[in-house]
Each structure stands twice: as C-alpha cells, then as structure tokens.
Amino acid sequence: MQADFWLQRWQAGQIGFHQAQVNRDLRQHWPLLRLEPGARVLVPLCGKSLDMNWLIEQGCYVVGAELSEAAVAGYFNERGVQPQITRKGDFSVYAAPGIEIWCGDFFALTAHDIGHCTAFYDRAALIALPADMRERYVQQLEALMPQACSGLLVTLEYDQNLLEGPPFSVPHTWLQAFVSGSWEITKVSEQDALHSSPKALRAGLERMDEHVYMLERQSR
Ligand SMILES: C[S@@+](CC[C@H](N)C(=O)[O-])C[C@H]1O[C@@H](n2cnc3c(N)ncnc32)[C@H](O)[C@@H]1O
Numbered sequence: 185m186q187a188d189f190w191l192q193r194w195q196a197g198q199i200g201f202h203q204a205q206v207n208r209d210l211r212q213h214w215p216l217l218r219l220e221p222g223a224r225v226l227v228p229l230c231g232k233s234l235d236m237n238w239l240i241e242q243g244c245y246v247v248g249a250e251l252s253e254a255a256v257a258g259y260f261n262e263r264g265v266q267p268q269i270t271r272k273g274d275f276s277v278y279a280a281p282g283i284e285i286w287c288g289d290f291f292a293l294t295a296h297d298i299g300h301c302t303a304f305y306d307r308a309a310l311i312a313l314p315a316d317m318r319e320r321y322v323q324q325l326e327a328l329m330p331q332a333c334s335g336l337l338v339t340l341e342y343d344q345n346l347l348e349g350p351p352f353s354v355p356h357t358w359l360q361a362f363v364s365g366s367w368e369i370t371k372v373s374e375q376d377a378l379h380s381s382p383k384a385l386r387a388g389l390e391r392m393d394e395h396v397y398m399l400e401r402q403s404r
C-alpha cells in the first residue's frame with residue numbers, strides 16, 4: 185500500500201476503519217501486559233484512533249505514528265486539544281500532555297525518535313499492509329522496541345481469495361513464520377467479525393475471524 189493510497193483515503197473521508205468508540209479488545213485485554221505506570225506505548229499507524237485517549241487515561245504515554253496530517257490534526261481537533269507542533273527531520277511531531285504523534289512514514293522512524301517504548305498497540309496496522317510490507321513492519325517494530333517489551337495485536341483472518349485487502353487477512357501461520365522467532369505469541373481471544381462486515385458478507389465469505397494476541401519479546 186503506497187502512501188498516496190492512505191492520504192487519498194483521508195482526503196476523501198473514506199475511513200471506515202475508524203471506530204467511534206474505544207476498542208473493546210483493548211479495554212478487555214490491555215491489563216494482561218501489566219505495564220508500569222507511565223509506560224511509553226507505541227501506536228503504529230495510529231490514524232485518529234480514540235484508543236489513544238483510553239491509553240492516556242490508563243496512565244500511559246502514547247507515541248503515535250501516522251502518515252496523514254489530516255488524521256493527526258483531526259485527532260487533536262476532535263479532542264479539543266491544541267498540540268504543540270515541532271519539525272523533527274522528515275516528521276512533524278504533534279505533542280500534548282500524555283501524547284506525541286509523529287506525522288510521517290512509520291518506516292523512517294528510529295528508536296531514538298520514539299524513546300524507550302515498553303509496549304505497543306496494533307489495531308488495524310499490521311492488517312493494513314500487504315504481505316511484503318508486513319515483513320518490513322515486523323522488522324521495523326523490532327528495530328524500534330527494546331528487548332524487554334510486549335504488545336497487543338488485533339488481526340483478521342479470512343479467505344483472501346474472495347476479498348481483497350485492506351484490511352488483509354493475517355493468518356496465524358503467517359505470525360508463526362514471521363513473528364514467532366523473536367516474540368512469544370499468545371492468542372487471547374477469537375471472535376466472529378463476519379457479521380459486522382457488510383463488505384465481507386457481500387463478497388460471500390463464510391468466515392472472518394478477529395484474533396487478539398499478546399506478544400512478548402523474547403530476549404536472546
Ligand atoms: C487501517 S488505518 C488504521 C488506523 C488506526 N490504527 C485505527 O485503528 O483507527 C491504517 C492507518 O495507517 C496509516 N499509514 C499507512 N501507512 C503508513 C506509514 N507508512 N506510516 C505511517 N502511517 C501509515 C494510514 O494513513 C491509516 O491512517
């Protein structure tokens with residue numbers, strides 16, 4: 185998926201992925217990570233997700249990364265918060281108490297940029313990317329995060345022959361092949377996502393499952 189694809193989606197207001205409420209999986213499963221108060225949490229490909237507000241309310245410091253300026257500006261506007269905007273290299277960093285969002289290409293971020301994030305939250309980030317970019321995404325996550333860290337990952341699994349992404353299907357076997365080398369993967373929930381997806385129903389899918397995983401980085 186090229187940058188233009190996402191920038192146009194935001195420009196045209198085609199943001200069906202955006203949820204008007206805080207994600208229920210986040211609320212339910214985040215405590216499993218047992219983070220220290222004040223933990224820095226990386227939210228890759230964050231859009232203008234309200235989940236970031238919830239993380240701030242839990243006492244986390246959120247470090248978001250998002251390509252679209254419209255999304256980032258929208259996030260702060262809708263919260264009624266005036267961010268401080270600083271230019272750092274190729275990024276514009278929007279900051280307010282409890283949060284900074286790096287507006288630019290996630291793949292260009294460095295560990296130095298984001299600081300010591302001990303956790304990440306991925307909802308609709310990995311599954312937004314086609315397979316070749318997903319491998320790069322995992323490598324980038326590993327480059328950005330310290331050896332001791334954990335995260336919550338929400339994926340979808342369905343028959344990719346019947347429906348094009350995004351969101352893409354990320355089967356458990358893909359995670360085993362590309363993620364399990366460095367991370368311990370624990371599936372914490374699995375539920376039907378078909379009946380809340382008119383697009384999937386129209387495409388004739390018989391199953392679409394949402395999986396939530398806890399990932400814990402294995403020290404080598
Ligand atoms: C499917 S949306 C999910 C947004 C958010 N995680 C949510 O749950 O609402 C994917 C987001 O990733 C952003 N994005 C795509 N490629 C990116 C990149 N290379 N760097 C930063 N953001 C990117 C898009 O602009 C879009 O907002």
